[in-house]
Amino acid sequence: MKETYPSKAQFNDFDFRELPIGVYMTSLDGQFIVANRAMRQMLKLPLAGDLDANITQFYANPEDREAAIQAAVKLAKQGKNVERGILFLRVGERELYVEDYCKILQDDNGQATGFVGCMVDITNDYETKQHEKELQERVEELRFDIGRILHANTTTLMMVKQTLDAVAEAFEPKPYRDMAVPQAEEVESILTEQGNLLASAIDRLLQSADEARRLKALPENHWAKLQGFSDFLREYKERIPTPELYPVTLRKLANEVGQIHAAIAPGHLSRESVRELQNSAWHLERLTNLIEVLETRAAVIQMDYTIHSLREFITTDKREDIPRKNMSVKALIEECARRMAEYARSLKIDIDHKEVEDADVNVVEQDMIRALNNLLHNAIKYSWRRDPERTKPAWVSVRANVVGGQVHIEFENWGVPVKREEIETGKIFELGYRGELSKDRGRLGTGIGLTDARRVAEAHGGRLEIESHPALRVTRNEKSEKYYRQPFLTKVTMILPVAGRT
């Protein structure tokens, strides 16, 4: 009968020294009796002939050898072999991690006499795993540190915000009704009014005395400067090309007028004119400072949210599993609106959440509120005022409706666009990615809000959808410079299964 291959005979006749792993036999004290070619290569021993080498000399820590023998003897007494012992060896300069599988050899009296076994070089794998383990430990440490630092910064921000509140409250009487950043038109109007008052005060001071008396009161360059300031104030909108820079520029001007006022030598100019100059400069400086304080306050509230949300995100999977519970969508939206109220107020943006069809969803409350908060926060952050007269506050719409066993929770805003390409490629959902246009007017962000919201939606058996298109159709030409400068209507929808209908 013809032999079929591979055959049992082949196995019986196989020379195990040919195996591509190290095969060895040593005496109890570690002296090599036999070592195959792979073993010799591994330990850089002569590839042929008798060996005069001892395994102990390759142990990176010689004391490990004794421990290994003790462990092997103990296992032998239990009728077991050494399986997958990891040995740390050193061959020349190279450190070597090997997996060792061995059987203890005994004489006729049952005394241990040596070992027979095989070794596999796992250095690369072992080092990679060690490296991963170290990295993981480092990540944990960093996560802890970041969490702690973010917490400390949140506390500092609270202090900063409270101080800014107190400073803003000290501006009495307040020209603005609340603590919100005033609208651009409001700012322009009041700056123009106060600017004109200061310009008139400068003009009256210039006319209040003849040249000789004027020069006794102030050096000539100061008078030239005052005249220049008066001209500047009357046409500040033409002189400052960027409206956002009106307050800081006029603040600096008013401050310089204040310094010139302080240098006026007494007794040469009309007291009323000098006082009027001082008061007008003080009012303008005070007003512009108030605008700056309110804008900084809004930025601090925004930063506080960003830090809070980053901290939540970083520590999310460190928390123990929190059980899900059924919650009303309406209650979730109301909670988010409540949490975002101060931020929305600071930017004068209304949250409209009247159109909410209620349904229950089965959620991890903390995660779902964080995710919905992220979406509402984004909607507020990226809003512009939408009425052409810009008299009404901007608003964001939060809606919910139930469609075929799913609830669609929509967050819609009118303002900063999301580029079509960013949606189509899914880039907008990448962790750490911030939309190309999202930095419009220095808006802060971490690039985790949408990623986190989508992750939470998916963990709840749902999904996230986003659409963004021109709101007014100023131009439909995507290559036009104006295309992404026009307002966009952006809608982010979280779609979740209604509870009990998953």
Place this chain on the structure above:
Amino acid sequence: MKIKVLWVEDSARLELRKLTGPIYISGNYDMNLAEDATSAVRYLQSKVYDAVVLDMRLPPGIDDYWINIYRDRGEDKADARLGLELAGWMFNGRSANAPFSPPGWLTPYHVGVFTVENDNSVHSKLNELGIRVFQHKTAGLADTILIDIIKRIVEQGAGLVRAGKGESDGNPV
């Protein structure tokens, strides 16, 4: 005559806005603001400036050339360092594969860098390009820092004119 300045800076309207007040009220400067690489190129091609103050971390704007570089570098302003790329275009424009040429009037002595970046690689690249005026952005700077940088650039240019050469005078500013 007013000194013509181009400030290439995407934070000029917000975080750095306090630096603009002294410029405007001094009445000595005619300043344009470019908030991205595309706008910077357009301003530079349309007007001759006495001083160009350049940030390193810039968004690309709408031009595909800058957008592509920005994308290739991970779409992050800090990694993309488009300001450095812009400086490279200014002085090596024809060899930088840019589809548009830098203006002929522009020399490294018209340019100063104002940035948070302060590492050796930035310094060595600016040195290679011959840009000598550098100011590190830190929180403790006075609100007149922009005027100081402009003055340094203008004085550097004036020094060259006095020395009657168009090349380096060997005295870094």
